[in-house]
Amino acid sequence: MKIVLDAMGGDHAPGVVIDGAVMAAREFPGTEIVLVGREDVIRSELARHDASGLPLSIVHASEVVEMEEHTDAVKRKRDSSMRVGMRLVKNREADAFVSAGNSGGVMAAALFDLGRIRGIKRPALATVYPAAPVPVLLLDMGANTDPKPEYLVQFALMGTVYVERMWGLSNPRVGIVSNGEEADKGNILVRETYPLLQASGLNFIGNVEGKDVTKGMADVVVTDGFTGNVMVKLSEGLVSFLVKYLKAEFTAGPVNKLGLLLMLPGALAMLPGLLLLTPALRRIVKRMDYAEYGGAPLLGVDGVVIIAHGRSNAKAIKNAVRVAKEAVESEMLTAIKDGLQSSSLS
């Protein structure tokens, strides 16, 4: 299997991307990582590693789509790492594409060079919402800010197939984000989509409120890309606020600092017990670490495309490659095409 990795994409590219590529090449021996980007830059970054013998190759691309660049640039920059990488997938020279670059850019490049799956009206960016007792696939995260009801039904179908194939969950519960549980709640879009989801043959459980998402009431949660984007960024912001706020409250002023100092001997006495809690602590950190999730699949384009967080570190890049690898192995793309045909939702 060959996975294209956009060496130029991400806030910390290319250094961190190459680090992640080396990690992935070591961890997934049967998988060749095709690094696409400026060859000289990639070579000098690779020189920092002992990468000899690892299944890494380079394909040169002279242009770079910058993190804040408009999608117009993607159209123009035909020799950018994104466009060159997508064409490798299009021409069956590689099996999947991974980038931590400008997500609008990756979506545009995927649409230009791979196109949509026949019958799919719009692609959707899916993400794993981690703050729930079970993993929840939330889509769309921002590909479509003003979707039509029939797009949302296709998102639900693609999400269902993804969760079945990738997580081994059969007949996953599908919900639609709304402002109330009752069937008549929702904005116009939700109220129009509701009966279509009921008739879709999917395991539709109805409206899910914001709090229901964090309760894991549905496995696949569909929403418009505007709301999905706000939900994910608000959640990230809220967790980061809580951490900063608690820290600030406890360390502000001399009295608090003295209190913390006085607690030190006790804290040391707690260490042996804490040691026993290490596995639990490690699970919590792992759970809350976005890097573990690797990347968000762009569903509906005719190829496996995984978009990693712009802030990705090497581990996140490696895990995005893992997600791409699993998506190829599970034949997720064929399953979506089959699902679409048999469901008559195209």
Add this chain to the structure above:
Amino acid sequence: MKIVLDAMGGDHAPGVVIDGAVMAAREFPGTEIVLVGREDVIRSELARHDASGLPLSIVHASEVVEMEEHTDAVKRKRDSSMRVGMRLVKNREADAFVSAGNSGGVMAAALFDLGRIRGIKRPALATVYPAAPVPVLLLDMGANTDPKPEYLVQFALMGTVYVERMWGLSNPRVGIVSNGEEADKGNILVRETYPLLQASGLNFIGNVEGKDVTKGMADVVVTDGFTGNVMVKLSEGLVSFLVKYLKAEFTAGPVNKLGLLLMLPGALAMLPGLLLLTPALRRIVKRMDYAEYGGAPLLGVDGVVIIAHGRSNAKAIKNAVRVAKEAVESEMLTAIKDGLQSSSLS
């Protein structure tokens, strides 16, 4: 000053509402609380308290709007506590209305009996978003799921006046929730509202993303009622998930339990230090306690209406009365009317 309290509204009504009324009457001596609802029920609940001499009065209303009831019921139930209470405000027999009941019902009753402020196209439910370094007034929270751009501009004006009057903040920063910071980001509604907000004369700072809300980047944050509702309920759900999740991880299995046991002596040794941190801890609990915020103002109706959380305890009811009292004292309603006239946004 007289404040109407809907004795029949809330998940724990009437008991908890009466408890809150007694607390409020004790704490705010110059304020008469007018309890509206079934007189016999209110009398028997009041009998549990030593309420003699407190400024509490009762106005009988024979009907009750149930928590899950449709707004049609509000129209029909002309002698419900909500409708009778609103008419007291309408007829200047009371200065404000407070309810922890069905929020859709309260909004409907307010529209039937108080009507909108002249020139205001739609009312908006505003809430204090607490998970930010500064308080943030978020509106709309669910009164309008599909507003027009001009409604959002009026929400921004009403929010600005509210924050100026109630929080003493001059020229507060106004943002609109979007899926990106750039001016061209947003769904159709946001992109159409953006130039109107720029021309509004308000202190408009542009788009705010989900994470920007938790950073306190704006004092007044406007959004459609669908997105606002999802944001608030998602935030509540996320905090409650985190608490449950951390607790479950640390207490699951015998090894974790042994670990916690072994930490006990150390924890005891930490107590003196912890004592010094008590004020910080208390501030944190207070900050995270929705009951401190009391209630959400329904802005744009021709009267002071405060909607408390359905789950309100007595303290939350008391604080909702406090918010109503402050809104009356600050002449918030007149200020909105004046602001509307001078801004030509009506």
